[in-house]
Amino acid sequence: MRLASTGIRYAALALAVLLTACAPMRRAAVDEGGVSSRLRIxxxxxAGLVPGPLAGRLFLGISPSADPEPRIAAYNSARQRxxxxxxxxxDVADVEPGETxxxxxxxxxxxxxxxxELPSGDYWVxxxxxxxxxxxxxxxxVVWAPQDQWEGQRWAFSPGNLISAPQRVRVDPGSDTPIQLELTGxxxxxxxxxxxxWVRRVKIRSRILSDWWGHPMYLGAVVLLPRGYDESPEMRYPVVFEADHFKLEPAFGFTAEPPSGEPQLFAQMMRESGGMRESGYDFQRAWTGDDFPRLIAVTIQHPTPFFDDSYGLNSANNGPYGDAIHQE
Structure with missing residues (x-):
């Protein structure tokens, strides 16, 4: 037993020496692969831009071009994957003006x-x-999260977010020289x-959601009206409710603008629908025509601090959105 125990101790010691000797080699390999970085942004x-302290998520967009701005280009690239x-x-917290x-x-x-992992080069940041x-x-x-500002939880466009001016700089992950940026806008x-x-918009402060979140929360709707609605206020109409992500546009893409403004997007929509999907412009022409059925189409807006829509139901995570939508 003593020999076995001694053998185990020697084996453990040899393994420890081997691992210690190999550790620097492993770090060097990682460095050579460009994974580690000494660079700091x-x-x-x-000071004077907004009152502090602030908490939030700090983003850095790195683009080969200044147009669109790197924050927008990065957001669009992520959305399109x-x-x-x-x-x-x-993440950052308790940041005062001037603090790094x-x-x-x-x-x-x-x-x-x-x-x-980022290749060295000249970028707009x-x-x-x-x-x-x-x-x-x-x-x-107690939750810290972004309050939707009626932009549909799009961080690159959210009102109140702070941004720096785009700058062209040399970005080298191996450099010890920090890149310094100031949020001035x-x-x-x-x-x-x-x-x-044809289109009316409604936005209300939800008592149910505000009480649950401990902060003012809002619901909204984009209402698409039928032909002759204002001329016949006593008329009653069937209503179609559209369940969709947050948007400011009316239901079914209703628009007076021809689809030529986004030909690639429209072509993609046509392919995905097997060529059976009409453009919002074509739908608008049908909706406003004499022969189209008279009804109202409502798109509900219900962004949450976690997403651009609540899925229209109650949840332990998001709160009583189902109750708020149906009761308010």
């Missing part, structure tokens, strides 16, 4: 998981702080399209 926001425009992000926030090797990224709101919910949880409020004879 240091970001602050200007094409990986053409990299971005990186990290950092994007470094620990930040998450797409399509490169880490900053060290832009920082964005997706500002979070504190919610003290009725279920006892704030994304302005969304411009809601005006009401027309």
């Amino acid at each position: 240091e970001v602050s926001y200007a 094409d990986g053409r425009v990299p971005f990186f992000a990290t 926030m950092v994007i470094d090797a620990a930040a998450d990224g797409y399509p490169y998981a880490r900053l060290g 832009q920082a964005l702080l997706h500002v979070y709101t504190e919610y003290r919910r009725r279920d006892g949880h 704030e994304i302005p409020p969304i411009e809601t399209p005006p009401d027309t004879a």
